[in-house]
Amino acid sequence: MKKILLFGLLFSFLISCSKDDSPANEGIYFPPNGSDVWETKSISDLGWNQDKLQPLLDSLQNNNTKSFIILHDGKIVVEHYFGTHTASSPWYWASAGKTLTSTVSGIAEQEGLININNKVSDYLGTGWTSAPLAKENLITCKNLLSMNSGLDDALGDDVSPANLQYVADAGTRWAYHNVYVKMQDVVAQASGQSWDNYFNAKLKNPIGMSGAWIQSGGLSVYWSNTRSMARFGLMIYAKGKWNSTQIVNENYLNAATNTSQNINQAYGYLWWLNGKSSYHLPQTQIQFNGTLIPNAPNDMFAALGKNDQKVYVVPSKKLVIIRMGDSADGTNFALSDFDNMLWGKINELIN
Template sequence: MKKIAIIIPILILLISCSKDDEISVNDPASENIYFPQNGSDIWETKSISELSWNENNLQPLLDYLELKNSKSFIILHDGKIVVEHYFGTHTATTPWYWASAGKTLTTAVSGIAEQEGLININNKVSDYLGTGWTSAPLAKENLITCKNLLSMTSGLDDSNNGVTTADLQYLADAGSRWAYHGVFFKLQDVISQSANQTWDNYFNTKLKNPIGMSGAWLSTVTENVYWSNTRSMARFGLMIYAKGKWNSTQIINENFLNAATNTSQNINQAYGYLWWLNGKSSYHLPQSQFEFSGSLIPNAPSDMYCALGKDDQKIYVVPSKKMVIIRMGNSADETNFALSDFDNVLWGKINAFIN
């Protein structure tokens, strides 16, 4: 009996250690992640040799990025900079547009607004904006929830990307069709209305300033585009990688981020709340109703999720590799709305460097 009494606690201890080890590997928020100070240019680095990456393959990676019209490129590992490179006249302080990669900023602020009780993403948009914000019949308009805007399932006609009432025409019931559409910008109006302040002010107070980003929103006729330096994009990617934390402060609820970075509807498996998801069995692309088989970016890790913008603006978040990767620049090849062949070739070059 004494032997059994001794063995049981040992087994419990071994099981407990095994579980802790598993959490340490798969949960980046449990790691000792580095965060750069706000208001400082100091950002700690990590050497390539420390990570045992193939330094000989760094230059081919940078050469490819330069060939493909890149302006900046950063790789973070657990928050520390491993690679930071600027091309041509672009510098660390030069602002550049996020394009649709900035959609995920709206996702983040939506999560903050929900945890503050200002909105509920399951409520219909007209609860916040009033009826008549679209040209759809009232019964159809009232089907559209904030979650439909986050998941691109509003059912509104995507042949016109404008966001005026006249532009927002009914095509299908909300939730029945996935289509890439600028109507998600209405979430910014929802949050502004609910917070009783401008979108810019709420964004700055709740997200930009707490994580030390630079940048500003610049409005056009059809959209609101964020511009910043590359490190500010990296700060945002790092906060997402850290499951919504910045240092010891929880900026965004982790449960919301888990939902945002997993499949949000049953039509496009590779889409969360304005985040693109790798490693799914099929995906849809903007301006198409065709379903493609296979992973979004086959060369990339299956657990990667990403913010993809026009002309190849990229935020890649890879929990299994403890990495955040940023690319800003002009279009690598032809103008595109999100994904391009550049993603897969680039990941081939990245793999040769990090493996």
């Protein structure tokens, strides 16, 4: 009898030790791929303030929003479309899509195709900039992901060699610059595939996203429906997993969503970070003291795009929040006054 009991205890112990530690076993819900099914969770189940939902939606509508989603542990709590925009309507991610490039760069690194600490010219050859060769060879892939390449950010969106000119040594100056798109060329060259094909195979299809890269002003901009943006945010929230599949390495993702250089504390690998003591913004070399979005939780990190395209990820609150639309308060390139106002409304709902 004792032997049977001991065996039972040992068996239970071994089973508990072998359990998959995947997010699915931690209570995170993942919607099925290729389906419109997406489980929901009610505001009352979460103990949120139902009376504050309509003021939030009214504020979103009054600020040119087209779509808005709140996920809690992957399940939809709020999903609303404004005007003629629908669940199937595509919209552009603008610079929020930079985080797609960051993520796929991490996938390429985990597959051994690239090393982000290597210089860009290892993959693209020399002469991809107009910088002196010695200066060009200082620029690593990590510099592109961290926005500290040292190239001139005042010459417009064109990333041809003639427009990529030296200003400072790589790593010594932070400046928001479209040169990050060269990481797409790096991945394409290293993988022997087009950027679109590699992106589709490694990220878009595995997590069930819709959408496509569309050329605009010499840059490739991602367009999708709102739920596809939510799928991406959910995968990031789940530490790089989709169900039990590790899409992007968790260690890389941790680096991507923490300070990547010593100039702009609020910037990782193309991700914006809240809760830091200072930050820089696009098109300025000024350091601003204080946190990026005071009303948002300190652990929040975000993909921020022109005209207020937003992906907010808040691990401590189990939240992923999506906003697509036109500019709420005038043209902007990432952060705007709308972020803090919106988080004030969100706080009234969730607290």
